[in-house]
Amino acid sequence: MNNKKFIITIIILAVIVAAVSFFAVNEARKNKEMSQLFAVEKQEMENEYSTFATQYDELQIQINNDSLREKLESEKLKTQRLLEELRQVKTSDAAEIMRLKKELKTVRAVLRSYVMQIDSLNKINAALMQENQEVKSKYTAATAQISNLSQETKNLNEKVTLAAQLDATNIQVQTLNKRGRETERVKNIKKIAISFTIVKNITAQTGNKTLYIRIAKPDNEILTKNPGNQFKFEDRNISYSIKKYIEYTGEEQSVTVYWDVEEFLPAGTYHIYIFADGNMIGQGSFRMK
Secondary structure, three states, X not given: OHHHHHHHHHHHHHHHHHHHXXXXXXXXXXXXXXXXXXXXXXXXXXXHHHHHHHHHHHHHHHOOOHHHHHHHHHHHHHXXXXXXXXXXXXXXXXXXXXXXHHHHHHHHXXXXXXXXXXXXXXXXXXXXXXXXXXXXXXXXXXXXXXXXXXXXXXXXXXXXHHHOOOOEEEEEEEEEOOOOOEOOOHHHOOEEEEEEEEOOXXXXXXXXXXXXXXXXXXXXXXXXXXXXXXXXXXXXXXXXOEEEEEEEOOOOEXXXXXXXXXXXXXXXXXXXEEEEOOEEEEEEEEEEO
8 A cells, every 4th residue: 555655656756847847948948049039139239229320420421510410429329328238238138138129219219310300401401502503503694694794895895996096098108308309219308298187087086186106217216306205105105206286176187297307217118107095097108219
């Protein structure tokens, strides 16, 4: 009887040990699987935290707003701090991993809000830049138009100025001897008579006019009675041979001037240049043998 009870007791204990062993092994397997799962999840969370920290750096590069940059820097430091906390957590600490997982969700939402905000700012900036470019283009076009109008006005003024300029034509030269008769022999010439016509010009200013006549010898030296006989032309002073005052009425007018020969004159071609109002209004030439 006692042996029978002992056997039953042994069997019951064996069943209990087997059950406990089964549950222990099963629980260990589950714990191992959970630990592996948490390890994988922990690694994924670390990767996300690291990526978010990098994205905060990239966002700071895209903006020039110092206040917004400070906020992004603060969020980046917070993300890096949470990443460091996660790295220190053991895979078996499920509660801490879950807490950091919730924090990760918050970090993700905050980052998304900043991305949307910066994207909106970039769109506004792009629109402003486009508008600014359009304004610049319009300004450039307006400036070009004004420049063209200024050039046209300048050209018109030049045409008006040119139209108002006196014009000396029909330039004729007589070389006279001491009796007032024409001669071409240079040794007999005592006077040079230069005649020309100031043409009619209703646009020219009327009134007193000073004409300057330059006689250039064959070597281009200007005949002059006095080195001080000069007038201004194109921002410099040049010598003249003869100065003549006339009263210009706007109508055609004949003018004659004389040069008394008191110096040696070589044979050759001489040139005559006539000036008035700062402009050369006519030129001609003659020969002496």
